[in-house]
Structures are given as C-alpha cells and as structure tokens.
Amino acid sequence: MAAARPVELPSAVLERAERSEPNAELALRFFYYMSLMREVEERIERKLYRQGKIVGGVYVGRGQEAIPVGVGLTAEPEDVFFPSHRDLALFFIRGIHPRHIFAQYMGRVGGLTRGKDGNMHMGDLSRNIVAIISAMAASVPVAAGAALALKYKGTRNVAYVFFGDGATSRGDWHEGINLAAVQKVPLVLVCNNNQYAYSTPLEKQMACAHVADRAPGYGIPAEIVDGNDVFAIYEAARRAVAHARAGLGPYMIECKTFRMTGHSAHDAADYVPKHLWEEWAKKDPILRLERTLLERQWADSKTLEELRANIRAEVDEAVEWAERSPFPDPSELLDNVYETPPASSEK
C-alpha cells in the first residue's frame, strides 16, 4: 500500500522533537494529520454516508483529532497501536493511504479488511496496528499482552491502547490494566474522555470525577490533559512513553474532550445540551492549532490554505480510487476462517 504522502518516518520526527521545544515542523505535522482526519471523516459522514455510498455505521472523531495525532506522533514504527473507533489519524500516521479507508467504509476489496469487516474495525499487522473488535475495552487486555510480548522479546517498544470514557466501565478494561500493571509491561493507556458514551453522560457512567482517579488503584501514574490541545497531549504522551520504555510499566493519559457529532452518523444527539456544542465548538483542536501556527508565525494562512487544498485533492482522488475498487467476490466468503480450510467445509 502506498503511503498517504511522502512523510518522514515518525521516529525521525521524534528524535528531532526530543532535542527541541515544539517547533514549526512538528506543528505542521500535527496540522496535516488532524486536518486529514477531519477531511476524510467529513467526507465519509457528511457526504458519502448521505449519498448512500457507505456500508454500515459511521463513527467519527470530530473534535477529538488532537488525541490520536498528539499521541500517535510520539511512537516509533515498531510501537503497536490499538486504536479506538475515533482514532483514524493513527492509520495515517502509519502511512496507510486514505484510499484504503474510503474503500473500507464502502465495503470494497481495497479496504484493509477486503470487505470482511467495516468502518474502524480494521488493522494492519505489518504496520503494527491492531484492529478493534466492537466490544468496548476488549483491546485493553490484548494490548497488555502485546506489550508483554514486546518486553518478552527484549525490544524497546511499547503498545498504545486507546479507549473512551464508556469503555472504562467494562470488566476487560479493569482486568487488562491490572494485569499490565502487575506485570509492569510497556503500555500507554490513552482515554479520550469525550463525556458521552453514545447517549450516556459521564455521571451515569462513573461516580468519580476523572478516569485518572482510577490509576492509583492499579499503582500506575496518570495525568489529565486538555484533549483539544495537541501540544499538551504530545508532551503528556512523551512522558508516558518514556515511562513505559524505561521499564516502569503502564502510564495513563486522560484527554478531556468532546464528541462534536452524534455517536454515529444516524444519531442526531438531541440528548446533548445545546450550550455544550457551542462551548466546545470554540475549543476546536484544529482551529486552536491553526491559531498557534499563525501566532508563532510557524505558518501563514496561505500555507495552511495550500495544505488544506492539497488534502482535499488527495481525498478527492482517494474517494475516486475507492469507488473504483470492486466489491469482494462472493467466492471470498469462505476464505481465511482458518489458515487451512477444514476438510469438511464446502466451497
């Protein structure tokens, strides 16, 4: 698969970043990935979905782009990502082209699952991204096991697992973190606390003020960070990953943010009080980043507009590509249940 665009390897960036304060180049990378995520998801949710071109449900991360980007850019290529359903940028950071994302959402063979699964249920082991299953938080023990393996093999790598506030109520979340903590495996836990799980607000989800309040119960450090500030997230994630790489065990980051959309494309989210939309619209992480870029003179409006135009062109092309990608042939139905088909299965 072709990379999204010729970007340097994240490790190169990371090294540079280690040497320096937030800088123009890093900020522009933030901008690129956040904008790309926004553009791809807008296209999916607001255009293709309404045109009936999308198969199945659509979950997007509008307003939360700073989280996968700020965290994802702290990773080395051999670090392993376990994205949640609102972390599309992680795929781009790993060089997966938007073409394959659109094809995935359209059920085409060009998608990462060849049409076997849909939307964010995708992964690519060659790029160290593990596909979620639907059951919220099921990834947490699996990520703990991946981190255990990274340690077992003597690598310096870590696993990153992403989840929402609602997912923290699941037994798997608890079991996975506890096992990871006891075994001191290199695991970075990233909570996108967007204050809702589908229609369920935080106060019906948990009786504590912060997800981070649970970390002491696992004997692990946690920090709370502004989930719409990509710089703050990046810094927190760097601390987290440094901790994990140093063999000190899991580290949790809770990113306070807001889901600027319904739970999925068919949800009008009437249950969200109007003032919250307005409040959080002002905190949009991309607008905020843009302001910083302009203020610090790391970019001028023209550059940003050009970048956005490039992204739109890239996305236009990717949608076309995906639409040309064929649907899977029904003959693929029985493939890949097992490595070798069982003797009695019929083609």
Added chain:
Amino acid sequence: MAAARPVELPSAVLERAERSEPNAELALRFFYYMSLMREVEERIERKLYRQGKIVGGVYVGRGQEAIPVGVGLTAEPEDVFFPSHRDLALFFIRGIHPRHIFAQYMGRVGGLTRGKDGNMHMGDLSRNIVAIISAMAASVPVAAGAALALKYKGTRNVAYVFFGDGATSRGDWHEGINLAAVQKVPLVLVCNNNQYAYSTPLEKQMACAHVADRAPGYGIPAEIVDGNDVFAIYEAARRAVAHARAGLGPYMIECKTFRMTGHSAHDAADYVPKHLWEEWAKKDPILRLERTLLERQWADSKTLEELRANIRAEVDEAVEWAERSPFPDPSELLDNVYETPPASSEK
C-alpha cells in the same frame, strides 16, 4: 430449619449496640459465632475430610472468622448477605443450624442444596443469603442488583457482599462496584484481604498497596481495618451500613487478615513463607477476642470453656444428624431445572 441455638434476633442486638460501647453481651456473641465457625470448619477440614466423609473440596476461613462475624452482626434480618467461600459464620448468624452445613458438605438432602451443589455454594432466600457461584466476584454485580431492588422497593435494607483479594482482579468486581456507585445503591463491600489467592500473593495480584486504594476510582468511601480485630470490624461495618442505609451509596471495608490454612483442604500451602504462619498465628482473632473478654472481665475462663464445650456438643450432634441425613435419590436429578419441566424432557 431449626436455629443454631436460641439467639435473639440480630436487630435487637444492633439496637442495643447502637446505644452503647462494645459490651459483654455483644462480645460473647462474637465469641460464640467465631468459635462455632472455627469448630465446624475444623471438624470438616481436619476430621471429616480426612475420614473421607466429605464430598468434594473444602475451603475454610480459619483465622478470618472475625470478618463474617464482625460484619454480619451489624445486619438486620432483611439485609441480604452475599458470602464468599470463607464466611461460614454468616449462615449461623442467620440461624442456619450446623447440621445443614455438615449435610451440605456430605452431599446429603439435609444440606441447603439437597446435594445439588456442595460446600459453601449454598444459600437460603428465606433467610436472605444468596449462594455464591464459583466464579470469583460474580456476586458483586448480583449484590449490586439486590441492593438496587432494596432501594427500588423503598426498604431501609442493604446488601452485603464479601470477596477476597484475588476476586478484586475480576471484571465483574469492577463492573459491579461501578454500577452500584453510579446508582448509589445500599451496598456494603467487604474485602477479606488474606494476602493470597490460592498460591498467588498480593504482589502478583495487584500493583497497589491496598484494595481500598481502588475506592476513589468509584467515588465511594473505603476504610482499612485490622481483619483479626472483631471489634474494629464491627465498628467499621456499622459505619458502612449506616452510610448505605442513609442512601449515600456503597461503602468498602478492607479487612487485612491471613488465611491460616491452605487454599483448600488438599493444599499444603508450601508457597507460604513459614514466618508468616508464625506471625499470624499470634494474631488469631479468637484468641485475641478471648484475651479481651478476660481482660475486661466480660467473661471468666470457666464461662468460655463452657461455651466451647456447648459448641462441641452441638457440633457432635450436628455431625451425627448429618450422617443420618440420606443421600439424595437419583430420581431428584431432573428436578428444578425449570419451574415447570419442559414437555420433551424425559424422566
């Protein structure tokens, strides 16, 4: 079923206790139930089991008797108990005669399950005791639901759920407490932290110092108490139940104790460092209570010896009763799978 002995109702005791400091009568009730539990379990584990009269596994609460007794005596009869597998005294407190316990362990119809299940897997809804299933911590969400029902029905009653340190690692433990906390149901959570789960020591079970460290993550209060001091446990439990009854939601008590036996009767527990046995033998909760009774002149040795003799006699009789209780007839095999047997089931 006949009561173990003519004891006053716990609620009467409680009222008296509310009016006063720990007193002779309450202390003697502690002594009675703790000694009875010890005696019954010794008989099962050290005599009947070795004689081959017990069917299946044996788990006892030696050294932990202060927990079910100190907590259990704070309850009103309509409060609901969810015992763990080391809380036998709760059954006695509810007036269940040792006969039925021995019969239960011997697989006889005189057991609380008529031989359908064994050992501590027993309950009696008419006495508000719910039977555990084997899966550790499965009782926690169930107890949360019972507490929810008590609130739903507008009663002043609470549910008490008991669990070990190992059980706290299960997803159900987390899910159950979280739901209970969000719904603010009247639930008293009692952890017997005996420092081992089978052979697994605390440091392989959790990376935090105390189970109680997890309570803030659920927004509920918790306290740590000397699990071998029945007075301290009683006081803590009174605070817990007062909190729950007042509609303030769940409250956790962590009782630090030690399992003065193998995990089950067949386990020699060689994995426990010898010095721990010695250390904790000195802290035996019954000996300790005895010293207090004598010191405060709430009882003299003669009285205690008499009490013990009575218990032994009661237990002798109960064993005989149980041995006379028949095994269930195979014709009972198909009973009680459903309220009404399905049409196609064959007798």
Added chain:
Amino acid sequence: MEVTYLEAIRRGIWEEMERDPNVFLLGEDIGVYGGAFKITAGMLEHFGERRVIDTPLSESAIVGAAIGASLMGLRPIAEMQFADFISCAYDQIVNFAAKCRYRWGAAVPIVIRAPSGGGIHGGPFHSQNPEAWFAHVPGLKVVCPATAYDAKGLIKAAIRDNDPVIFFEHKALYRRIKEVIPDGDYTVPIGKARLDRQGTDLSIITYGAMLYVARDAADQLAEEGISVEIVDLRTVFPLDEETVLASVRKTSKAILLHEDTLSGGIGGEIAARIAEKAFEYLDGPIVRIAAPDTPIPFSPPLEEAFLPNAAKVVEKARWLARY
C-alpha cells in the same frame, strides 16, 4: 391495528410495566435515548428513572444486577444493545442465572433482550445470531420470535416466566414486518412451536427471520406443485419436539433452516431428534440450510452470499421432494 415487529415488542413491555410494578428496565442508552433501536422510546418519560435505568457500559453488571434484583422479587428486563455483546455477560448468564434454581431453589425471573441477526450490513459484531451459545444451557429459555404477534405475546410471556429467558429480536424484522395484532393483553406460550403453514410433501422447520425465507420458498414451490409445511419454532430452547416430530411424521421429509451458522447450530439438535424419534417416517435425508461456518461478513455481496435465501431453499427442497 397494524404494528411493526418492533412496536409489538415495545407494547408488550409497556403493558407489562403497567400491569406489574416490579417490572423494570436496565441497559445502555435505553432511557433518555430510548434504546439504540428505540424499543424503549418514551418509557423513561412515562415510567420514570426508577423503572428505566440507563446503566454504565457493562453487560456483565447489567445481567448480574438483573439477577440480583430478580432474587429480591423484581422482574428485570435487561437490554443488550446488540446481541453480539451478550458474550460479555456469558458467565453471569450460563453460570449464575441458569443454575440458581437447580442448585438452591432460587428463581431468577429475568428477561435478557438482545437484537440479533444479519441483513443490515452490520458486519461480524452487529449481526450475529448467538442463540446456539445458550440453547445448550439447562435452566435457560431461548426465544426467537418471527412475527409481530408472537413478538408481543412472547415478550409478555417471558416477563411473566419464572425462569431466565433470553429474548432474541431479529433486527432485520424490526421495521420490515408489519401485522395486525390484537389490542391489549395476550401471551404466547414459551416452549411451543407454531404450525405456520400446512403442507404434505416436506416440512421446513425454522425460526426468526428465516420464517419469511421459508414462506417465499414455499410459495415458489407451491407453483411447482410441491406442498410445503412450515413449522416456526418460536422457542429454540427447550425445543417443542412434539410439534416438530408430528410435522415430519406427516410429511416424511425435513428441511431445517436457520440464519445462524451451520455447525453446532439449532438445526443439528432438531435433526438428531428427528433421526432418533421419527426415523421410520423419513423418506429422505434430513437437509440443513444455514449460513456457512464463517463470521458474518460486512460487505453486501459477501453478506448476501452468507445468508440463506429462498433460492437456496427452493433448490434443496426440489431435490428433497423428488427424492
């Protein structure tokens, strides 16, 4: 009045909640939102927060809490947002709920509602038919209504039943099936199959959404002069063996049709009972038609190839009729 399958379930629940103050609801997003499929729409407003409880995202706690409340005499209805997530509550269901009565005589009158089934491009985790995960666990009852009439009658029966009932609602039927059903109270007995259509040449034994596939196939076959009898199981566990055997004794040929995957599915159990207890009546092999042994794929051409359809049934039925 004509109502949808969805509305039939909704009314059944509503009426039971009016009838019995011990009936209450718990689940994710069932209150303010009215449920992912809007089965509980309006119930929070009408019955209040006490009886319509939005829970944290915790299937095991939802089922566990339902069990605990039922032990205290309430009649909880727990919703799984999608049937696929019922796996997260598996231990509570198969080990706690199913075994209480047998072990110590404690009734667990809970209903677990679970929207199941494919045909909506939901992919591997929003389309499963998990009935066979449970139709093996003594103590449970597993219900899979196909019609609006049965959906209402069975949900009411399930709520009144004194044993744990898993109620699989087929998502693809929710708004597709409309029927005139009686107003007001009636129940449909759990454990009783229904003769959907009389016939003489062969029996199709089915349940859930596949009833409509069977009817389509039967219509086509009727034109060819093949007379098909259809048995709608309604309850898949415990099975109504008598109705199944009576039909096969009459027609001497059986097709077992289900949407769930073939191996280990309900069809095997039915085949076994026929092959043991109606062997002498059989004039041909017992034919199973079901989804192949794969996860449920997402993309339309794959899902279409995966799901049994009338064409597949007609082809096999023709062969069997001629046998």
Added chain:
Amino acid sequence: MEVTYLEAIRRGIWEEMERDPNVFLLGEDIGVYGGAFKITAGMLEHFGERRVIDTPLSESAIVGAAIGASLMGLRPIAEMQFADFISCAYDQIVNFAAKCRYRWGAAVPIVIRAPSGGGIHGGPFHSQNPEAWFAHVPGLKVVCPATAYDAKGLIKAAIRDNDPVIFFEHKALYRRIKEVIPDGDYTVPIGKARLDRQGTDLSIITYGAMLYVARDAADQLAEEGISVEIVDLRTVFPLDEETVLASVRKTSKAILLHEDTLSGGIGGEIAARIAEKAFEYLDGPIVRIAAPDTPIPFSPPLEEAFLPNAAKVVEKARWLARY
C-alpha cells in the same frame, strides 16, 4: 515408558517450550504452585518467570493477553484453572480470537487449556464440559483428547497450530489413564478422528472420557456377539466428517455418546451430518446417549445418575443392534 494422561500433556508442553522460545505459559497459580492439577509443575524452575507467568485472577485478561502476545509472534498457552471459568473469557475467545484472521488476516496462534469434565464430585462449577459453547464458533478449533498418546500429540499440534485452539483436558482421566507412549517428538493432527476399534454391527462415536465407557460397553457387547466400532473424534470442531461417515456407512447404525448434556451437544451436529449424508446407509435410528439437560449435580448418587455409563450404552446398543 508408561505415563499418565496428565504427564503426557505436561511433557508435550515441556518439549514445545524447549523447541520454541516463543512458547510461554500464563494462568493462575501455574508457576510457584505448578497449577491446580500440577500440569505445569517444575516449569517455573526450569523455564523461569519470563516464560511461566502467574497472573491475577482474570480469565478475560489471561485470554486477552494471550491474543495480544500471539499477534506479536509469540505462542502463548493460557491455562483456565477449571474449564468452567472459561465462560469469564467468552467474549475474548469467540469475538476477538476467533474472528481476527477472517476479518483482517491476523493469525492468533493461542492455546487455551481447560480441565473439564465430571466424575470427581466437583459439582456444577468444577465439572462442566463446555466444548459445545465453542464448537459452533467459526475460527476456533476445539480438541478433546481421550488417550495419553493423543493428549501429548494434540497439545503439541495445538501449540504449533496457527489458529486458536481450545484444549479440553478431562480431569477424570488425568491420573486414571496410563499408557506407554513414544518418547520424544510426535504430533497428532487436529481435525482428524481416530478409529479406536473396528466393528461391524454398529458405530459408537464419542470423545474424551466417554471413550472408556464406549470401550467397556463394546467389551460387554462383544460377549453377546455384537460387534461395535468405536470412533474417537479427538477434535470436536471442526469435525472430521469423513471418518464418522465412513464408519456409519460400514455399520449402518450409530450411537453418539458424550458426557456433556444432550440438547445442543456435539451429538446433534454429528447426527445431522449422518442423517443428511449417510441417510441411505442407515438401518436404524441415530441414538444419542449423553448427560441429561441439567447442571452437573454434586452429590455422588446424583452425579452417577447424571453421567452416561457402560450399562446405559449397552442397553441402547442391544436395542439398536436388534433393530
């Protein structure tokens, strides 16, 4: 050398750990204690803490961590202390492990070992035979060895298999079954049944501890002049249909015998395949013998009545032979 069934498994694991540094163990009490049944005794000492991991009491995390480690190229063997607790990891197994390859091409080479089965007065939660909970889930392999030879060969095959394998070890066989087995490396193919005994009058198709019940019954029947063929399935999912059908085509009569409860058990699936694909060869009803549809009771007279035994098999076989 003569070894027990237990020792055969132990050696199989040991040899694979020597052979492949990516093989490692995780589970409750498997290290210092050597496992509740001592299958892993001595392994911590020999292979060290890195490869023999005592976990917290968390079945879902154990299986989940095994999945994650396998995705990174390791070959984890997870122990459930008793098979009954596998229900706590159900979602991880049926939704995560089973579906990864199909969905996105990721292999999940894990082995989940689970001591199952009754006959030890373990009661409802220490005696279950949960194979049917999984023998319906595409993507999983479910293995139930009956002999020490197969136990060793199959555990080694399971460890080398690139798909998730659930390995049910029958507790009642652990120390009861002793056999001379070859020293050193061999494997037994997953998915292949074994003809345990040739016969002409009827076939008993079985697996796990019931193999010995079948043998007993066959011995008694032989004295009466009834010649029994025994097929030991070894793998219950996916099924080795060919071996089953070949035997039934030869003897024309089939008894399906398992310790797990009847309805929804493995027997149904086998009956269905026979009734569909060997129908013309059948000279009698397909007979199932299994535990009744109840939880597994604790008290000895109840458990004895619950478990299938040779007397029950002999009685039915006589009837079938005469049919």
